[in-house]
Amino acid sequence: xxxxxxxxxxxxxxxxEVGNIDDGYNISNQYxxxxxxxxxxxxxxxxxxxxxxxxxxxxxxxxxxDWFKKAYPKASDxxxxxxxxxxxxxxxxxxxxxxxxGGC
Numbered sequence: 001x002x003x004x005x006x007x008x009x010x011x012x013x014x015x016x017e018v019g020n021i022d023d024g025y026n027i028s029n030q031y032x033x034x035x036x037x038x039x040x041x042x043x044x045x046x047x048x049x050x051x052x053x054x055x056x057x058x059x060x061x062x063x064x065x066d067w068f069k070k071a072y073p074k075a076s077d078x079x080x081x082x083x084x085x086x087x088x089x090x091x092x093x094x095x096x097x098x099x100x101x102g103g104c
Contacts, residue, residue: 034084041068041082 042062045053
């Protein structure tokens with residue numbers, strides 16, 4: 001996708017060292033790839049008429065997007081991505097945030 005914006009001759013390589021600058025982080029490319037899925041893993045579930053589905057308490061029901069399931073066919077991989085996203089957002093009780101909280 002980066003090539004579409006920067007031109008075909010661009011060599012976009014995920015082997016960047018963003019996580020190793022100054023702070024001593026040693027974070028894998030897989031972790032950064034997982035974080036790139038933020039906001040793309042789930043969407044509001046809709047019924048056959050296109051209406052948003054609600055649960056018995058009136059809360060919106062979400063389901064995994066088709067493209068997320070296609071990119072990660074194994075449920076364990078999808079769970080890893082979602083757990084990493086939750087950890088970085090401070091929403092996880094099991095995974096620890098790897099970066100510093102940006103306060104956003």
